[in-house]
Amino acid sequence: MRAWLNLRHAVPARREAFARGLGRLGYTVIDGLTFRPGASDILVTWNRIRDGHTAACAFESRGLPVLVAENASWGNDFQGGHWYTLARGFHNKAGAFPVEGPERWDALTVELAPWRRSGETVVLPQRGIGPPGIAMPLSWTERVHREVGGRIRKHPGQSAARPLCEDLAQAGRVVTWGSGAAIRALMWGIPVRSDMPGWIGEQDNTGAGRLAMLRRLAWAQWQLHEIATGEPMRRLLS
Known part of the structure; x- marks a missing residue:
């Protein structure tokens, strides 16, 4: 099994975390892209830009997984962490990642401000x-x-x-x-x-709607130490 790893603007710690996590799932990691993937290949790409999108389409046309990483939806340094978004197919879309309960968001103990009425x-x-x-x-x-x-x-x-x-x-x-x-x-x-x-x-734009969205969103946001375990990728590939 091969994992093609296309992380733009190379950051050594980021590349290392993704490579380690994919290795723990049994993949041989290859840096770069292919437009002719093998039957058990997967693609992990930074966004879907130019050749990255072309390669993603080639993988998807064969029914092969495409995992898309990007800067975290709530900011890479949110709550003092080092976060990235990771989803299947498209990084900025709802429904592109499995969602569980409220515990992941709730554990961050973020205080949400009351709604502003003017401005x-x-x-x-x-x-x-x-x-x-x-x-x-x-x-x-x-x-x-x-x-x-x-x-x-x-x-x-x-x-x-x-x-x-x-x-x-x-x-x-x-x-x-x-x-x-x-x-x-x-x-x-x-x-x-x-x-x-x-x-x-x-x-x-209601309190309940905002909270429900954030509780879903949390399941697409991962820190580097979590990515290094392979768990975020395993969830998306299951």
Whole structure:
């Protein structure tokens, strides 16, 4: 059994954790991509960008598993940890990972803020990377801004931006395609409208809906020491 490991922007500790975890599941780890996978191969890829998406389609056309890693939906340094998102097929979609009970989220003992009732509208754009249906459409930001008004936050991956907590200090509503920043906004009590169909952070801006979403979301967020055990990958491959 071979696991093709395509982790972009190589970080040694990240690569080591994934390789160790896959090894514990019995896979021989090969760094890179193939477009002609073998019958027992799997692909672990960072997002689904360019050749990574092409390879993922080749695996899926043969009924082979594709596991997709990305930065954590709630931030890589959430609660003092070192987190990543890991799901099957697509990293930012609900239903792409098995969900169990509330215990994983509840163990983090995160205090959620009460809902804000007023404040400015802030549009949270993304970089627009990923396959169609997942990536934010290039026209989305300006179209939505014309519709809802408010202010467009600069994406930190493209230009200098203030820390998110400061930038949303006066926000009373956030509009997003499917940004991880909106997950944190929800924790701070800011109502969120999302336009991405089936977004991993989709909820109804009620206390119960927000909590239920976070309890599901927690099962797609894993720390490096957990990844090194192989357990997150085993769950997705079961």
